[in-house]
Amino acid sequence: MTTLTKATGEAAARENPARRRRRKVDRLPYLLLLPCLAIIAVLLLWPLGQVVMMSFYKLDSVRQLRGDREWPWVGLANYAQILGDPFFRTVLRNTVLFAVANVALTMVLGTLVGLLLNRLGKKMATFVASCVMLAWATPALTGTIVWKWIFDDTSGLVTWLFNKLPDGLSSTLFGRSDWTGYGWFNDPLMFFAILTLVVVWHSFPFIAVSVLAGLKSVPGELQEAARVDGAGPWRVFWSVTFPILRPVFGILVVLSTIWDFKVFTQQFVLAGGTQDRSTFMLSIYSYAEAFSPPPKYGLGSAIAVILTVILLVVTALYVRMVLRQEDES
Amino acid sequence: MKKLALNGAGLLVALFAAFPVYWMIATSLKPNREIFSATPRPVPAEPTLEHYREILTGNLIPGVTFLDFFLNSVLVAVATVLLSGLVALLAATAVARFRFKLRTSFLILLLVVQMIPLEALVIPLFLMIQRLGLYNTLPSLILTYLGFSLPFAVWMLRGFVAAVPKELEEAAAIDGASRAQTFRKVLFPLVAPGLVATSIFSFITAWNELIFALTFVNDQQKYTLPVAMTFFFGRDDTAWGSVMAASTLFTLPVIVFFLLVQRRMVSGLVAGAVKG
Numbered sequence: 387m388t389t390l391t392k393a394t395g396e397a398a399a400r401e402n403p404a405r406r407r408r409r410k411v412d413r414l415p416y417l418l419l420l421p422c423l424a425i426i427a428v429l430l431l432w433p434l435g436q437v438v439m440m441s442f443y444k445l446d447s448v449r450q451l452r453g454d455r456e457w458p459w460v461g462l463a464n465y466a467q468i469l470g471d472p473f474f475r476t477v478l479r480n481t482v483l484f485a486v487a488n489v490a491l492t493m494v495l496g497t498l499v500g501l502l503l504n505r506l507g508k509k510m511a512t513f514v515a516s517c518v519m520l521a522w523a524t525p526a527l528t529g530t531i532v533w534k535w536i537f538d539d540t541s542g543l544v545t546w547l548f549n550k551l552p553d554g555l556s557s558t559l560f561g562r563s564d565w566t567g568y569g570w571f572n573d574p575l576m577f578f579a580i581l582t583l584v585v586v587w588h589s590f591p592f593i594a595v596s597v598l599a600g601l602k603s604v605p606g607e608l609q610e611a612a613r614v615d616g617a618g619p620w621r622v623f624w625s626v627t628f629p630i631l632r633p634v635f636g637i638l639v640v641l642s643t644i645w646d647f648k649v650f651t652q653q654f655v656l657a658g659g660t661q662d663r664s665t666f667m668l669s670i671y672s673y674a675e676a677f678s679p680p681p682k683y684g685l686g687s688a689i690a691v692i693l694t695v696i697l698l699v700v701t702a703l704y705v706r707m708v709l710r711q712e713d714e715s
Numbered sequence: 716m717k718k719l720a721l722n723g724a725g726l727l728v729a730l731f732a733a734f735p736v737y738w739m740i741a742t743s744l745k746p747n748r749e750i751f752s753a754t755p756r757p758v759p760a761e762p763t764l765e766h767y768r769e770i771l772t773g774n775l776i777p778g779v780t781f782l783d784f785f786l787n788s789v790l791v792a793v794a795t796v797l798l799s800g801l802v803a804l805l806a807a808t809a810v811a812r813f814r815f816k817l818r819t820s821f822l823i824l825l826l827v828v829q830m831i832p833l834e835a836l837v838i839p840l841f842l843m844i845q846r847l848g849l850y851n852t853l854p855s856l857i858l859t860y861l862g863f864s865l866p867f868a869v870w871m872l873r874g875f876v877a878a879v880p881k882e883l884e885e886a887a888a889i890d891g892a893s894r895a896q897t898f899r900k901v902l903f904p905l906v907a908p909g910l911v912a913t914s915i916f917s918f919i920t921a922w923n924e925l926i927f928a929l930t931f932v933n934d935q936q937k938y939t940l941p942v943a944m945t946f947f948f949g950r951d952d953t954a955w956g957s958v959m960a961a962s963t964l965f966t967l968p969v970i971v972f973f974l975l976v977q978r979r980m981v982s983g984l985v986a987g988a989v990k991g
Contacts, residue, residue: 414809419809426865428862429862451842453846502725505721506725514725514729517730519977523973525919528739538955591732683842690832693834693835697832700830
């Protein structure tokens with residue numbers, strides 16, 4: 387090590403104008419960042435500013451986007467129209483309720499599975515973890531298509547399963563015994579239930595794996611000691627495990643909230659497009675307003691801005707948490 | 716007794732997680748009469764590859780086959796991977812190797828832009844694509860996905876660069892290597908595994924994307940696979956056997972790639988939180 391330092395010193399001394407070299411090095415990181423910054427600016431920040439701007443204009447034709455026609459300024463009219471529309475309140479309620487329910491379910495299921503993986507024997511844990519990985523790795527698109535097939539109204543597995551129920555039981559519970567031809571996706575409540583199933587199925591593995599990774603870094607003796615002192619599993623979790631994992635949980639809740647607020651692919655595929663307005667949530671509502679004919683880009687932008695504002699507040703929390711942990715580690 | 720309960724719970728979780736994937740593959744291997752029979756069979760009684768042959772040889776629309784859509788997707792994903800890998804490597808080197816004034820600001824920027832709801836950027840990006848004359852072209856998607864995959868790619872890659880011992884580069888510098896040479900001959904080979912992991916992440920991002928592909932490309936011949944699948948298989952008279960065969964072909968590469976990098980993805984996403 388000392389020889390290395392000495393050698394560097396000598397090399398620097400031999401290198402003629404050492405100071406010029408140092409100044410050059412100072413500029414290098416900025417040069418390396420330049421392409422990345424340019425791309426982020428053009429493809430993420432500029433559109434972000436643009437969507438805010440577009441929300442103040444009346445934009446309803448592709449010609450305006452191409453710049454062939456004027457953009458009439460309408461100020462806050464798009465927002466006034468959106469916020470005054472009872473339908474928007476329904477959409478907002480759908481979005482918030484869906485996100486809350488999905489985050490809660492994902493966190494609970496994910497944490498339970500994480501704890502379970504930590505307790506299972508080695509072989510069993512590997513097997514279960516591999517299966518859980520499959521759900522995580524499956525693309526949202528094909529995962530949703532398969533669930534749609536499972537809920538198919540004629541040959542779907544769930545339809546078959548409900549048909550298998552004793553007729554009397556099925557009639558008392560649900561008011562029908564023949565489920566063939568039952569439209570699982572027609573009733574909004576049922577639609578959201580299935581969407582929740584699909585989203586939770588996709589997202590609990592990430593929580594489970596993260597919780598497991600967190601648990602592995604917790605010294606087992608702590609839990610062991612608590613158990614020896616007579617604490618039940620519930621008590622051990624809340625008094626020992628949870629406080630240690632709190633930072634992990636914080637980040638996981640924030641990430642899940644962000645993801646569940648902007649679910650699009652699963653919704654789009656399950657609903658078969660953007661026709662079913664009764665199941666709209668913010669991101670698909672914004673998309674449908676903007677791109678379903680007649681296009682209303684200004685109005686769609688206003689909805690997108692509202693979605694973004696909600697998520698940026700959540701993001702601020704996330705960034706604070708990550709930075710605090712970067713400092714600690 | 717307790718162990719039995721734990722293992723039982725484990726099996727239930729495994730079943731819930733893996734069943735849809737199994738059911739996708741199983742359905743894709745069943746002949747139509749088994750798929751549409753009143754009593755579904757858990758295992759294909761007469762497994763067949765006819766659905767795979769159907770989608771691989773038949774035209775989905777006149778003149779366009781499944782393979783064409785597949786290749787569109789491959790092209791878009793590979794171009795995204797190459798571009799974002801190069802740019803991310805430069806940026807990751809900057810933040811992992813240098814202490815400079817705006818370093819922390821840049822890291823915060825990376826985190827924040829990762830959280831921008833991309834769904835909210837469809838409209839302004841559509842505007843940009845229109846003005847650039849890129850509407851209905853695959854480069855419109857490559858450009859878009861480059862922006863999306865880059866922030867996380869840099870975030871992931873900086874850890875790999877930081878893991879390469881600085882002394883190696885210093886030694887190369889002493890031996891008279893220029894900055895560019897050190898970069899190419901010392902840093903690059905050592906970061907290569909990290910670059911592969913990051914590339915896989917970018918690939919999956921581009922491969923799976925639906926909304927932008929749906930919006931920027933209207934010409935059926937240029938559809939990427941996700942769009943083709945929602946478009947051609949989303950109808951009421953769905954040919955589920957073909958859909959499941961297509962889904963399987965779409966999903967398997969992702970699963971294989973994903974398993975290779977998931978460990979890095981977790982640590983990247985949860986940042987410092989789960990360092991073990």
